[in-house]
Amino acid sequence: MSDATSIDGRYDAAGTRVAAEPSVGDFLALLKPRVMSLVIFTALVGMAAAPGHLHPVLAATALLCIAIGAGASGALNMWYDADIDAVMTRTRTRPIPAGRIERDTALGFGMALSVGSVLVLGLLVDPVAAALLAFTIAFYVVVYTMWLKRRTPQNIVIGGASGALPPVIGWAAVTGRVEFEPLVLFLIIFLWTPPHFWALALLKSGDYARAGVPMLPVVAGERATRTQILLYSLVLVPVGCLPALLGFAGPIYAAAAIGLGLPFIGLAAAIKLAATPQRLAKACGRLFGFSILYLFLLFAALLAERLIGVPAFAPVIGLGGWGVA
């Protein structure tokens, strides 16, 4: 290809700016559809787990708005991080660094979808859910992308809060409240995020170093990251059992939480104990892949219990009437 690309558009051999005419698929890619699918799923589980009834049309509308809001924050992330994306192998084919979409176009697209998704959710479904969606988008774009990502190795720990909020939004869409149960689901995703991303970061630490992103393996080193992955996994798995202990999940969920949690810890331990770089890479790849399966199946178990009508266990730990209107 004779054209040169930059984060600000595409230029031909003579240095003349060539029109960026992105395809519909390029705009869809800005929405990070794979991340969006997990957001939709966890939000759906939050809705299914919530007490009460929401008309299917309103439930579908809420899910659509949450999905579009998540996609919009992905587009705004790509707008801001185009310079980083351009130097990382994993992200250099994204629409902006590849020169298929101009940054300003992505900014407008992301802003329009952000405002639109929050407004529609608030007007048609529930204002508390809309406020949570607005907070989630702002947190991901401003707190994570603009503030934390380039400054601290705790970027994905704190920033993970935005990825953990969809079940809370889903719950609020049904009940109009933020209650303790969805916050437990929030906590599970929040604690799941660091081992998930640090396993990837160990594999791609060269990429992150080149891009100047202070991921934990780059700043604190490989050894500290391995320890942190194991520690977070050891906290995550018991927290993953909380829904059954708190009385809003039953035997299917409990079996999944334990049956998937133990291998999760095993894979994290394998990362910690890996003796050679090859074994470490293999262990990281395994944990990264398994972590996605873990979260999906854990939430799927909760969803299945609600759909089948499996009764939840009696609470071992009492919740009281905790909730925020």
Added chain:
Amino acid sequence: MSVAMDDDGIRLTKEQQRRRRARSVAIALALAALVVLFYVVTIVKLGPGVLDRPL
């Protein structure tokens, strides 16, 4: 003619014109979907009684 000229002098190839048309269609479909969504949600929230009023 295989290329067209925009007002700002940018040349569009056939492929670029096709993409622009596809984007326009996608925007139209999204707007139509929003219209349908607002209509259906109005009926769901207010019930069929919204149509039963004196004229």
